[in-house]
Amino acid sequence: MLSRLPGALRQSLPSLRAFATSHTALADASIASSTKEFTDEFAKVAPPNFNPPSYPSDFFEKEERKEETQGVPSKVTLNFYMPHDSHLKSEEVDMILVPAVTGDFGVMPGHVPTIAQLRPGVVTVHKEMDKDVSKYFVSSGFAFVHADSTTDVCAVEAVKLDELDPEAVRGGLQEYTAKLASVQAKGDDYEIAAAQIGVEVYSALNSAVGS
Structure with a gap:
């Protein structure tokens, strides 16, 4: 993907990443300074039996920030989850x-960070x-594409395409189509939405099964 960028923009990416990293570090330093100032002022007016306030960051493990030194990876790292199971992990x-x-x-190495809501359809994994291609039907969910080309597909339900029964699918479609026509006549909003x-x-x- 990056290879398609204009030369000048592609050459500027390292400096942009460096700016983003330094900007984040400055923001962290500013927050730490503000927190210390508030705590110092609090100590001046608080009763002696009052402990200093805690902050959300106090409850998280401190992680050292590492500057991005590597280029675009050659592969996408895929995690494919459902609430009760996982199809792929760190693949x-x-x-x-x-x-x-x-x-x-499509998601390839170097894709921009993205959050997308899934619709009923086919996730194709190359x-x-x-x-070597695998296809999965998903009912709904979300896909998260991270800056390091790791992608998390989180589906409510997912099944391999070759495990679906075309006859059962067509029967289900006919059933719900008839049900929708029936409940629309009754005007029940809940039943209409479900149908x-x-x-x-x-x-x-x-x-999907016809493709």
Whole structure:
């Protein structure tokens, strides 16, 4: 992805990263200074039996910041989770295709940090580009693309595409389509919403198994 950037912009990336790192360090130093000033003023007016206030940062382990010295990795590190299981963990892959609410997009090494809501659709994992490919149907969830090219796909439900029964999918679509028509006549908003979700999911399933 970075190779597609104009030469001048690509050459400026290291300095931009350095600026971002130094800017963050300055912000941390400023916060620490403000905290100390407040604590000092508090000690002047607080009764002797009052302990100094605690801050949220006091409860987190301190981590040393490391400047980014490495370039874009050659692989995307993929974590593919569900609430009750995980399909992939720390798997190095070439590319991931993600079905987002805002539109499908691909994740390759160097992708910009992104948070995307998943829609019912197919997550395609290219462990090796166009050679070792796995497809999973997801119902919903979120995808998180981090700056280090680690990507977390967190789905409510996910199943391998080749494990789906096309006949069962078509039957489910027919059932929910009929149910939607029935509840719309009754005007029950809850039942209408539930039926619409069923139609949406089964329509996506039907498209997936037919592809």
